[in-house]
Amino acid sequence: MKATPIERDIIDRTIDEFQVADFGRATIREVKAIAAKAEAQSGVEFIKMEMGVPGLPPSAVGVEAEIEALRNGIASLYPDINGLDELKREASRFVKAFVDVDIAPEGCVPVTGSMQGTFASFLTCSQCDPRKDTILFIDPGFPVQKQQLVVMGQKYETFDVYNYRGDRLEEKLESYLSRGNISAIIYSNPNNPSWVCLKDEELRIIGRLATKYDVIVLEDLAYFAMDFRQDLSRPFQPPFQPSVARYTDHYILLISGSKAFSYAGQRIGVSCISDKLYHRAYPGLMQRYGGAGTFGTVFIHRVLYALSSGTSHSAQHALTAMFPAAADGQLDLVLKTSEYARRARLTKEIFRRHGFRIVYDKDQDETVSDGFFYTVGYGGLSSAELLSELLLYGICAISLTATGSRQPGIRVCVSQLNCPE
Numbered sequence: 001m002k003a004t005p006i007e008r009d010i011i012d013r014t015i016d017e018f019q020v021a022d023f024g025r026a027t028i029r030e031v032k033a034i035a036a037k038a039e040a041q042s043g044v045e046f047i048k049m050e051m052g053v054p055g056l057p058p059s060a061v062g063v064e065a066e067i068e069a070l071r072n073g074i075a076s077l078y079p080d081i082n083g084l085d086e087l088k089r090e091a092s093r094f095v096k097a098f099v100d101v102d103i104a105p106e107g108c109v110p111v112t113g114s115m116q117g118t119f120a121s122f123l124t125c126s127q128c129d130p131r132k133d134t135i136l137f138i139d140p141g142f143p144v145q146k147q148q149l150v151v152m153g154q155k156y157e158t159f160d161v162y163n164y165r166g167d168r169l170e171e172k173l174e175s176y177l178s179r180g181n182i183s184a185i186i187y188s189n190p191n192n193p194s195w196v197c198l199k200d201e202e203l204r205i206i207g208r209l210a211t212k213y214d215v216i217v218l219e220d221l222a223y224f225a226m227d228f229r230q231d232l233s234r235p236f237q238p239p240f241q242p243s244v245a246r247y248t249d250h251y252i253l254l255i256s257g258s259k260a261f262s263y264a265g266q267r268i269g270v271s272c273i274s275d276k277l278y279h280r281a282y283p284g285l286m287q288r289y290g291g292a293g294t295f296g297t298v299f300i301h302r303v304l305y306a307l308s309s310g311t312s313h314s315a316q317h318a319l320t321a322m323f324p325a326a327a328d329g330q331l332d333l334v335l336k337t338s339e340y341a342r343r344a345r346l347t348k349e350i351f352r353r354h355g356f357r358i359v360y361d362k363d364q365d366e367t368v369s370d371g372f373f374y375t376v377g378y379g380g381l382s383s384a385e386l387l388s389e390l391l392l393y394g395i396c397a398i399s400l401t402a403t404g405s406r407q408p409g410i411r412v413c414v415s416q417l418n419c420p421e
């Protein structure tokens with residue numbers, strides 16, 4: 001058997017010890033723990049390509065604003081559950097500047113990261129109409145979001161978008177929505193893990209069908225403006241971040257501070273609820289909570305209140321400074337994060353040179369953008385086989401199976417590759 005930098009025995013034993021029934025479905029934290037143990041036992045340093053930590057320094061504007069707010073005594077005060085007024089105004093302006101859609105400040109709600117934004121959205125969407133008890137994932141996707149639904153005991157359905165790009169998306173999507181049990185659709189754009197970016201025509205299909213079947217769209221923009229094939233950096237000028245917001249009225253844009261501003265540690269983002277959705281009254285919400293049962297008030301005053309009673313005061317001050325810095329052109333969102341594209345370009349080349357292929361390689365006829373993540377496959381290896389083979393070479397990634405993909409391969413994350421070369 002071929003000698004590898006880490007002995008097969010060490011990897012096999014470590015996987016066994018963790019009692020992961022199906023290695024192809026191991027969570028990021030499990031793979032990380034297995035690699036850490038194998039690293040300690042073998043003494044070989046692993047290349048960490050599994051976890052999406054930002055890997056770039058946090059935005060200085062945010063850090064300064066937060067320190068100042070803390071010095072001014074903000075830590076002793078409970079934050080307003082609606083969010084700081086100024087943050088809500090700036091979030092609304094940020095959305096106008098980079099997405100070119102109008103969302104009133106009242107609907108721009110700070111959350112403790114998009115993770116909380118999706119949790120609160122899933123919960124609220126699932127309670128609007130008792131017949132609509134299922135969330136639909138346009139996969140592949142961020143595995144923890146399914147975990148959130150498991151935690152709250154809600155149902156979900158999923159399909160892999162790989163074979164359903166362009167016009168083909170319509171029939172596939174309609175086959176789910178026409179059953180009448182879907183409350184909300186979720187996808188990320190750019191997509192974690194594949195980095196495919198849905199095109200305007202695809203977003204139009206999603207928007208049109210969401211309107212037809214009265215379904216809420218949760219557009220996860222964790223990787224805001226990171227389709228580096230076009231320059232999305234100029235505020236109030238096209239091209240803008242593509243969004244379903246142009247094609248339907250009931251949506252939530254989930255904007256995270258984690259990657260756009262490298263602010264993951266402070267757990268801050270905004271959930272931007274469209275004006276129509278914010279004011280829409282749903283019988284299910286009325287019945288459960290009393291009052292008018294409007295989506296926006298329930299989301300904030302019932303759900304977020306129960307989850308965390310608001311969002312860290314100082315982190316809100318950070319975002320209040322970072323949003324206008326970007327919208328006024330003092331902080332170039334794209335310039336900083338394009339470092340990820342550089343790392344992806346260099347490392348994809350190495351994988352290709354050694355016989356690997358990019359699994360999700362196209363947005364219809366266009367090559368996918370380089371960015372935070374990409375996907376690779378090798379020969380006829382399954383996701384689990386490829387993942388464990390790469391561990392033998394000290395490379396740690398996650399399996400595509402764990403992301404709802406039906407394609408064999410792994411997700412590579414370039415964020416922790418911090419060496420300049």
Ligand SMILES: Cc1ncc(COP(=O)(O)O)c(C=O)c1O
Nearest residue numbers: 113114115142188192222256258
């Ligand atoms: C698609 C997607 N959504 C949401 C998140 C979480 O964002 P946050 O750090 O704001 O909770 C991530 C983070 O990796 C992600 O990849």
